[in-house]
Amino acid sequence: MLLRNQLAALLTIIFSCHTLAATPSPDELDSLFAARGIIYQQDDNGGNINTNEDATIYEGILLFQKRLNDTNAASIKAVGDIVTAASYDDARDKAETVSAATGYNPGRFNIETRWKYRSSDLNSNRFGFNLHASYGQEYAYRSTGYGFGLSQSLNEESTQLSAQFQYFDDTVRMIRFDGSKETDAPRDTFTSTLSLTQTLSPVSLFDLSWVHSKQTGMLATSFNSVVINLPPNSTQLEIEKAPDLRVRDTLSFRYKHALGKDSVQLGASTYRDDWNLQGHAIEARYFYRIREGRLTFEPSYRFYTQKSADFYAKQFDAVKEYQTSDSDLGNFDGHSAGVLVSYWSSTWLTSQLSNYEIGFNYYQRSDNLDFYWLTLGWYTPL
Amino acid sequence: MKHCILLIFTLACISGCTGVRFNERERLAEPDMSFSSSPLKSEIEADVYSAREGAAGVFSGGGGGGCGCY
Numbered sequence: 001m002l003l004r005n006q007l008a009a010l011l012t013i014i015f016s017c018h019t020l021a022a023t024p025s026p027d028e029l030d031s032l033f034a035a036r037g038i039i040y041q042q043d044d045n046g047g048n049i050n051t052n053e054d055a056t057i058y059e060g061i062l063l064f065q066k067r068l069n070d071t072n073a074a075s076i077k078a079v080g081d082i083v084t085a086a087s088y089d090d091a092r093d094k095a096e097t098v099s100a101a102t103g104y105n106p107g108r109f110n111i112e113t114r115w116k117y118r119s120s121d122l123n124s125n126r127f128g129f130n131l132h133a134s135y136g137q138e139y140a141y142r143s144t145g146y147g148f149g150l151s152q153s154l155n156e157e158s159t160q161l162s163a164q165f166q167y168f169d170d171t172v173r174m175i176r177f178d179g180s181k182e183t184d185a186p187r188d189t190f191t192s193t194l195s196l197t198q199t200l201s202p203v204s205l206f207d208l209s210w211v212h213s214k215q216t217g218m219l220a221t222s223f224n225s226v227v228i229n230l231p232p233n234s235t236q237l238e239i240e241k242a243p244d245l246r247v248r249d250t251l252s253f254r255y256k257h258a259l260g261k262d263s264v265q266l267g268a269s270t271y272r273d274d275w276n277l278q279g280h281a282i283e284a285r286y287f288y289r290i291r292e293g294r295l296t297f298e299p300s301y302r303f304y305t306q307k308s309a310d311f312y313a314k315q316f317d318a319v320k321e322y323q324t325s326d327s328d329l330g331n332f333d334g335h336s337a338g339v340l341v342s343y344w345s346s347t348w349l350t351s352q353l354s355n356y357e358i359g360f361n362y363y364q365r366s367d368n369l370d371f372y373w374l375t376l377g378w379y380t381p382l
Numbered sequence: 383m384k385h386c387i388l389l390i391f392t393l394a395c396i397s398g399c400t401g402v403r404f405n406e407r408e409r410l411a412e413p414d415m416s417f418s419s420s421p422l423k424s425e426i427e428a429d430v431y432s433a434r435e436g437a438a439g440v441f442s443g444g445g446g447g448g449c450g451c452y
Binding site: 032034036038040042059061063065108110124134136138140141143145155156157158164166168170172187188189191193195197199200201202203205207209211212213215221246248250252254256258262263265267269271273277279281283287289293296304306308309328329334336340342355357361363365369371373375377379 | 401402403404406407408409410412413414415417420421422423425426427430431433434435436437438439440441442443444445446447448449450
């Protein structure tokens with residue numbers, strides 16, 4: 001309590017030029033503009049021992065949503081990445097050398113449009129519908145996505161049921177680790193998400209979701225390689241090979257509880273697929289709120305443990321039907337901790353309060369492939 | 383798969399028995415009580431985790447696809 005009072009007093013001095021106003025309650029159809037940037041750094045001290053997995057990624061996202069009337073809203077979102085990743089750059093450089101291609105394509109972009117409908121507020125048990133489409137492109141990957149979703153509130157909106165369906169029609173450019181090229185290959189993904197959000201009391205609620213996904217086509221990373229040990233003391237590089245079907249299921253549960261001005265969020269999730277990869281995660285977040293909720297500190301911790309896919313190995317003694325040394329499909333535990341600070345303040349752009357965020361997360365994997373990321377966010381109701 | 387559908391359906395039926403009236407939801411309406419409190423926040427986290435973990439859709443929608451993920 002003493003710490004809270006001292007912190008509140010300090011921040012009162014710092015932000016004393018602003019008058020207090022209640023933070024706006026979000027509504028999914030409200031007009032808004034949001035911008036977010038991320039700097040991601042990955043340091044390869046382990047992971048796949050055959051590959052340099054150092055990576056630096058700068059990502060920017062812009063979102064504009066316009067409320068069209070009481071029941072409809074439309075949005076457009078643009079994502080751009082600049083990527084420096086050792087294995088990715090290596091495959092690209094070799095491919096450009098082999099093909100004599102010119103130009104420089106450092107990352108990816110993605111654009112998504114979405115339309116949302118929600119029945120009138122006059123009906124307390126509201127029905128919602130949304131449609132969306134997206135297109136994305138990277139040096140070695142193209143994606144076209146479509147989707148729609150349905151939602152229904154019940155019991156004076158104490159209960160929210162929703163279903164979301166997505167289809168991605170993707171194309172993998174088949175650039176191998178040695179720079180050779182093969183015919184482009186398709187990768188199709190169909191995902192359905194069912195979720196239930198239930199208010200339990202005036203201070204608590206939970207969310208339960210099930211994600212089922214089916215992927216077909218080229219599911220290996222085209223420029224990944226594996227090491228084959230040959231007797232007596234030599235090795236040979238071979239391409240990564242994965243089954244052309246992957247069925248994935250994830251069940252997640254989150255619980256949120258208000259503790260006076262503050263709140264806590266707890267979550268658990270379990271995942272498995274037919275490559276026999278299993279993953280389990282638990283998560284805790286605390287929302288420490290001061291200045292009438294205008295300033296929030298959000299420390300978080302997440303633990304993830306993974307059992308590898310059946311065809312994963314660090315090295316192989318013979319060429320297999322399926323083989324990967326991709327460390328993301330291996331055995332590891334991951335500890336992730338972070339803090340996000342958000343602040344509501346008036347701005348010159350609109351008469352509404354805007355939200356500013358800065359966050360930092362560090363992820364430590366037991367196979368020593370560690371990474372961290374810094375996020376900067378801003379959004380304003382319009 | 384059937385078990386998951388049954389579980390969600392059962393919880394939906396059970397939850398229908400309890401309700402919190404509109405006038406009791408003042409605290410629930412504040413931003414920190416939303417599972418997606420600010421736009422794009424959970425999306426970035428999901429992208430990072432799904433790129434470096436074999437699982438997908440943990441605490442969020444999306445089950446793969448749409449990204450080569452380097």
